[in-house]
Amino acid sequence: MKISMTVNGKEVAREVEDRRLLVDYLRQDLGLTGTHVGCDTSQCGACVVHVDGEPVKACTMLAADAEGAQVKTIEGMAGKDGTLHAIQAAFQEHHGLQCGFCTPGMIMSAAALLKENPKPNEHEIREYLDGNICRCTGYHNIVKAIMAASGQPVAIAAE
């Protein structure tokens, strides 16, 4: 079937099998390989993108069901001139990533959190990230990065 949607501000249309998952559509049909697949049970969050402004696990949505939607992936987060989004910059500044594989999903979830709650506290950040697994960082620096990206002091009592 033919589907069309807007991805990172660009209208795209492709012929796909009905069973095409959104994540495979992004990765394989559009070549947007920043969105990752880390599990097959909708748990790890490496595939989180935004569909019509809401965070979605792209491995658990059919591409066909995104017909006409506005989709944003990690590749669409920086400005057209390459300026990093505040969350991207904060992840680098605060060493919020190591192997980088969970990072796109983590950043997309963080962006969804800050849209909903611009000044989350540490507890709210940790709760909101419950659908994103990072195996490298122990989350410490991810939490710091999101605090920083929300314009809050990152000095945390524990340090």
Place this chain on the structure above:
Amino acid sequence: MPKDSVIGTSTKRREDKRFITGRGQYTDDIVLKDQTYAAFARSDVAHGKIVSIDTSAAEAMPGVLAVFTGEDFAEVGGNPAGWLIHSRDGTPMTEPKRPVLAHGKVRHVGDAYAAVIAETAEQARDAAEAIDATIEELPAIVDLRQAASDTSNRVHDEVASNVCFDWGWIEDNRAAVDEAIKGAPHVTTLELRNNRLSPNPIEPRCSIGDFNPGTEDYTLYTTSQNPHLTRLLVCAFVMGIPENKLRVVAPDVGGGFGSKIYHYGEEALVLAAAKRIGRPVKWTCSRSEAFLTDAHGRDHVTKIELATDFDGNFIAVRTETFANLGAYLSNFATATPTFLHGTLMAGNYTVPNVYVNVKGVFTNTVPVDAYRGAGRPEATFSLERVIDKCARELGIDPIEIRRKNYIKPHQFPYTTPVALEYDTGDYDAVMDRLEAIADLSGFERRLNDSASRGKLRGLGISSYIEACGIAPSNLVGALGGRVGLYDAATVRVNATGTISVMVGAHSHGQSHETTFPQIVADRLGIDESKIEIVHGDTAKIPFGMGTYGSRSLAVCGSAVVRATEKIIAKAKLIAGHMMEAGDAEVDFEDGVFSVRGTNKNVPFGDVALKAYIPHDFPLDRIEPGLEETAFYDPANFTYPSGCYACEVEVDPGTGKVEVMSFAAADDFGNVINPMVVEGQVHGGIAQGIGQALMENAVYDENGQLLSASYMDYTMPRAYDVPMFKVDHSANTPCTHNPLGVKGCGEAGAIGSPPALVNAVIDALQRAGRSSVTHIDMPLTPSRVWDAIHNS
């Protein structure tokens, strides 16, 4: 050294930009022209005889290009074990063949017995399901002790027993240890299980095989921590491909934690398939497949005894361990429960008598191998738990009993009764740091606060020492290692003064692209942004052994230093020529060469350019170019150590354990990039918390893996861990490598599980549950609640 050394500076990571913008390139992101896809038919029984495999239906399915079975690989070699272990009686371990595809028998759920290559991944999977295999189910061998004693039902029919080796370390110590324990005033005994873990890097494995019929060159793109080692294994042992005809590329790799050290059959399969069909073949592991095929970690059943006098002075340690090897020997599987475990059993302590016995046992489960820490977490957990139990029995404070038995600074170098020579350390100083950062003096106040909220608070302490920077080739060779464990680096100074450094270590989260340039920049006095690290491609890098065992910096980093020193020596020749002086008169400081006692000088960049424009070189004395390679083989292991403190709250109504604080004081020797080191510790602690509280790979009696997806295998989420307090200020530099570094990658995962379990036991003891002296990991709410209510 330049005045403003970049060593010890938290340089931000240059690798981040591609990852945070979605421009990383992991293996599954690679799409080769005309790429095809592989899928595997895998056993759904733990143990069975392959009676027949009918592939005709699969071959007729849409898009199918080829089907393979074990028969296709009957003539090629097996995937070998890298370490030969001898049993107590001197006999070598048994080494049954590990084939590319199961042949004759399937030996664990997930064991692949056939593979399909098709135009699309879904077509390959559809066809793999259509393979009609008749497999006669045999009784599953799952329980470790039973497997060890049962010789009639065997995982491998060609060997006499499921016991691969029965290893004693050190066998000559055995009688003295037995005697010491028999006569000791106090003996604390603990039986425990070190739980089986699934490593779970978030990137599943992926391999792409490519073959060029014109040149007969193979290329393997794969998720590997050590591309050269994979190439060696594939070429020399499994496939018989000439090593110069295989290029192995490990691009960005999404975490490894040990599980991507090893060569797996899928890598050989995609290479063989690419040759047969003449097109690239990709296999991407699903998470469900990963649980059934990635090497698991730990899985020990141990009895440990600690003999002391009544003042808590250690007299002897004796352990007996059954180590699960799984169905086949993975590459490091025999080293992990033996030399990476038994040699650490003296811990940080002066304990005169130590004897370790380990029986490596085959079972019908996924192969077990090194997982972050690899043997050392198992040793540390056993020892630090039994010390805690002993302290409680003797009424001695857990910190006091450790300090009382610590090796003291003046005793280094210190040779342990289990044959390691620790070079440096100051364990009391590290414990001092821990007491400060963990605010232990405030514990009583926090205890009361928890109690006011109905929670049981506990404090747990642990120490650890690890042998890492793996390792000196001569030592591992003497111990049965079949490979050398040096590493290598090539420093290429380009004509314009920028530098490319090709390294044998692979970075999959360890930040080498940032930290290795810091080392070179420090030595050459040039800006680190001019230095680029190249890794992960056997066509580009020298033969190094890769990344595991906290070895990258200590071993490969030292090779980088050595190669850089060679560059300086060569550059001095050139600079001397340029300044008309002998190279012995040339000094090099802050990136400038000068002639001693004169004002003649020439900057590094000019020398670099000169090296490639050698119009006036005395060619009998100076070769053109500025490129040097060094192989570095250390003189000893490195010995990071640390002291950890954990505070927990137990909810008595549910048994749920919450980690309230975690403090880690480590001695990593010199630190190149504190930000990176702290990040490594954070991640290690989180994995240790995972092991202690939630992670568990559980097989039922039929050999079915019950925790085979993220719906049942629990890993720490952001809300499961606190902010960590870390400190590495009490350091004693390593004495035998040029950087004075020890390694930091595994420490957190080694030191944290006993601290956490000690804390939970402490909480329950304080709450009057005096009969609860141990709970096996993971300390799930259900287990803790059972302990509270059945005590």
Place this chain on the structure above:
Amino acid sequence: MYNFEFQKPGSIEDAVAALRHEDAMPLGGGQTLLPTMKARLASPTRLVSLGGIPGMKGVSSSGDTLIVKGGTTHAIVAREAGGVFPGLAQLASHIGDAAVRSRGTIGGSLANNDPAACYPAAALGTGATIKTDRREIAADEFFQGMFSTALDEGEIITEVRFPIPQAANYQKFLQPASRFAMVGVFVARFADGVRVAVTGAGNDGVFRWSEAESALSSNFSADALAGLSVSADDMIADIHGSGAYRAHLVKELTGRAVLAAS
């Protein structure tokens, strides 16, 4: 997953017609169905997305009833139900994770009746009415054991009508890997009595704990539960916890819900 034919009808009538096809299945948010299909454990030949039907989303209230349309996502309920029925908003805000809540729908959750899902506890714990394209079903009749409901093949949940309690609370104890409920207890206090519904624990899926309901109806305090217990034999036992542990949690969490709702 196996291939199938995808349809996205624009009306309930068209959806019902599309679902008459053999082996057709409705697709709500797909947060359970798609992973099941990816594991090749379900193989519908036609998938009928309900996401394109106008009027299938939204939260409204009428008197003492909260009406949630069948296609309403958990995120919307979490955001919009709090004013009149905070206990339900709290429950919805802890289903899955944020990304799951963006897609998962109340109708999909109830129709699937996963024994560890949260919404069945709220529906049964309030005595909700499940309205479909053809009839209304009382919650007490709707849930018929694990993954089993009173729905006919192709019947679509169009809205759920929750009686708004005077006070309510949901206590969810996580199965830590899946983050479904290992045990979840929904306690709702109405003028005419208390209802207690338990998810995650029972061998037969969501159930009402009637002994607790009567005890709490006469004395709405955790103390009223002293002496009561549910049978461990009726509880799920798995690698995460025994039947006895779940039986204990049912009581423990009921007490905590009462305390929180008091």
